[in-house]
Amino acid sequence: MNLKEPNELPSALDHVNEMLRKKGDRSFLFFFDFDGTLAPIVAQPDQAALSDETHTLLKKLAEVYKVAVVSGRDRKDVEAKVNLHNLYYAGSHGFDITGPNDMHHQHPEADNILPELEKIANEFEKAFQEEKQVKVEKKKFAIAIHHRGADKGVIEQLEKRVKARLANDQLLKWDKGKSIIEIKPNVDWNKGKAVLWIMEQLGLNEDNCLPVYLGDDTTDEDAFRELSDKGVSVMVEDHDQKTHAQYAIKEQKQVAEFIKQILSYA
Numbered sequence: 001m002n003l004k005e006p007n008e009l010p011s012a013l014d015h016v017n018e019m020l021r022k023k024g025d026r027s028f029l030f031f032f033d034f035d036g037t038l039a040p041i042v043a044q045p046d047q048a049a050l051s052d053e054t055h056t057l058l059k060k061l062a063e064v065y066k067v068a069v070v071s072g073r074d075r076k077d078v079e080a081k082v083n084l085h086n087l088y089y090a091g092s093h094g095f096d097i098t099g100p101n102d103m104h105h106q107h108p109e110a111d112n113i114l115p116e117l118e119k120i121a122n123e124f125e126k127a128f129q130e131e132k133q134v135k136v137e138k139k140k141f142a143i144a145i146h147h148r149g150a151d152k153g154v155i156e157q158l159e160k161r162v163k164a165r166l167a168n169d170q171l172l173k174w175d176k177g178k179s180i181i182e183i184k185p186n187v188d189w190n191k192g193k194a195v196l197w198i199m200e201q202l203g204l205n206e207d208n209c210l211p212v213y214l215g216d217d218t219t220d221e222d223a224f225r226e227l228s229d230k231g232v233s234v235m236v237e238d239h240d241q242k243t244h245a246q247y248a249i250k251e252q253k254q255v256a257e258f259i260k261q262i263l264s265y266a
């Protein structure tokens, strides 16, 4: 699979027709990441919100197609932010999934890991309490260490410390996103697996559906990769990191335009 620079990718907005041709008489199934995809990235993560326009468009889209939101946020958190009842929600990078008709899934291994997460969150909270730009957020199945606006030295120190702390930890792993370091359960589960799980639960596969995934960050790459031969993947925003996505949308605010275009053909 070839990784590409986002600026080498064709624009999703100019290729909606191509996606419709690919779909044929199958249905679409839409997956959206939340932060940076459905909602603009903001300095305070708890302030992130859907625009009224995006909320209305998502609502309309979910009346026509199945729609899921896949986020690193806790499932309840992202569900409250989107606030639409007929959507599927995969929180904690897919560790916690709910949806219409009593869909429910919580990764069985995740529960064993909670005490260790709690311990590490407390350690980092204490260690960085003097750093105003560093915020340790305890999530249900993860720790998000936000460092938007922090000095380079502080970020380096933070990364070094996370790396050292988790070097011999079998239960947890970590990675970097936009202005964030995340500590997560070290199990073979991610947004891509969550996407496949939701499809299977809904009885959807390549014969009856074309999955479309929009995301903006490294954790979305797992979903882009899973869908590379059976779906459509769209990287939102310009990045310098190479991606598995097939199309790009240059700015987060253009995601609304993409949904509008899809709805105009529905």
Ligand SMILES: [Mg+2]
Binding pocket: 033, 034, 035, 036, 037, 215, 216, 217
């Ligand atoms: Mg995102």
